[in-house]
Amino acid sequence: MLVKELMSQDVIAIDPEITMEEAQRLMNVNSIGRLVVVEDEKVIGIITDGDLVQQNDLNISIKELMTHEVISVFEDDTVQEVARILSDNGIGGVPVLNKEEQLVGIVTAEDIVSGYVKQEEGKAKLSPESSAIYLAMTRSREYENYWLDKIRGYNYKVAITQTGANAENLPIKLRESMTVAAIARGVIKENFKEKMAVSNAVKDAYTQLNLVNPGLGGGFKVSIVRGRGRVAVAVFGKFGHALVDGPEQLAVGMSVI
Known part of the structure; x- marks a missing residue:
């Protein structure tokens, strides 16, 4: 099974200048745990709900707290490869890129688990x-x-x-x-x-x-x-x-x- 078969395509990408408060609102409204930061159509960072918990000043911009060294995967990578990446790096989700390195989705540990079930259908x-x-x-x-x-x-x-x-x-x-x-x-x-x-x-x-x-x-x-x-x-x-x-x-x- 490939990543593109189970990734979420409706990924919410944000600008690095938005505030932590705005990021928190987006996570709450959409019931998600991470946001991908994009600038000039390139992924430059990622922010998680865990980052928000550790920050008291919600008026600072995302770029001051986001993780800059983003681990990403490609849509044609296998589920097994991505599961290993998540486990090895202790993270819960990663952005998914196409061959042109454009953001096309996001895949999480929950998606990987559901993939086990989907793979058995039929x-x-x-x-x-x-x-x-x-x-x-x-x-x-x-x-x-x-x-x-x-x-x-x-x-x-x-x-x-x-x-x-x-x-x-x-x-x-x-x-x-x-x-x-x-x-x-x-x-x-x-x-x-x-x-x-x-x-x-x-x-x-x-x-x-x-x-x-x-x-x-x-x-x-x-x-x-x-x-x-x-x-x-x-x-x-x-x-x-x-x-x-x-x-x-x-x-x-x-x-x-």
Whole structure:
């Protein structure tokens, strides 16, 4: 799958002279977490909601706080290549350029996750990754049982649990609860190698979530599916704190086993 198949084409580009207050309003109105800064039809910077949180003076211009060394990708890059770029650089989204290096879109970690589902459409057999996503996103016991039966029908091993914690303990809680559930449901054996595979898959998913909402705890539904020589973990739920609850987030991690 190529980036141009799942990127957002309605990217909001801004002038470097607009104020932080205007940038914040644009993010709030459009429910987005980043804006691309363009000058003379060239991408010169990027600003995120995380930058706004750290800035008290909202009257300063974007150019004083934006990230100047912008990491971008091309529309014909593969989803796998972009996922690696996001993970390696600890970022949640990047501008997408065409061959003429003109801005044509933006792709985020959320788009990458949805790409896993889209890539499976029309295929006769579910992958462990898409199976874990569908199961984690179930909202009723009836629908959950439907997906459990469907996934087991492919001879995959599966488990599901729920967990939540503050920011400091969340990655540990996710790993511990998923490992316990996986052992209890026979997804893995209680040995170092298989427990490490689960730990790596959870870490992969948590890294994606933390890129979008760094420093926040939350509550999540977590699923694990084992099949085709790997384990896939999907994490679905909300980040938030005492004052505000964030939007629902979804991430998937994988590890060879």
